[in-house]
Amino acid sequence: MLPDVAAALDYGRCPCSGVYQHRAVEVRMTVSGKIVVLTDVPQGSCPTCGSRVYKPEVLERIESLMKATRFERRL
Ligand SMILES: [Zn+2]
Known part of the structure; x- marks a missing residue:
């Protein structure tokens, strides 16, 4: 099985009947006033x-x- 297919199956279907597609994104979040960037999420x-x-x-x-x-x- 192709890795892409396996990843898509993991996400399943959206309530709107669309099929989730896998991708890697950058996630930015603020933790206690500090910006944390996660890549390839x-x-x-x-x-x-x-x-x-x-x-x-x-x-x-x-x-x-x-x-x-x-x-x-805290440290
Ligand atoms: Zn949808």
């Missing part, structure tokens, strides 16, 4: 309505990064 994007989804493991990574950043600020 895998994301599912619906070509029909433009809605976006992340895989659970990606969300976990973002969350743990936010926690780590908070921890760093």
Whole structure:
């Protein structure tokens, strides 16, 4: 199975009946007033309505990064 196909299957279908397409994006977020940039973040994007989804493991990574950043600020 092609990796692209596997990634697309992981994201499933959008409620609008479109199929999420895999792509890698740059995510910018502000954590405690600090700008954090994540590159090559895998994301599912619906070509029909433009809605976006992340895989659970990606969300976990973002969350743990936010926690780590908070921890760093305490030191
Ligand atoms: Zn959609």
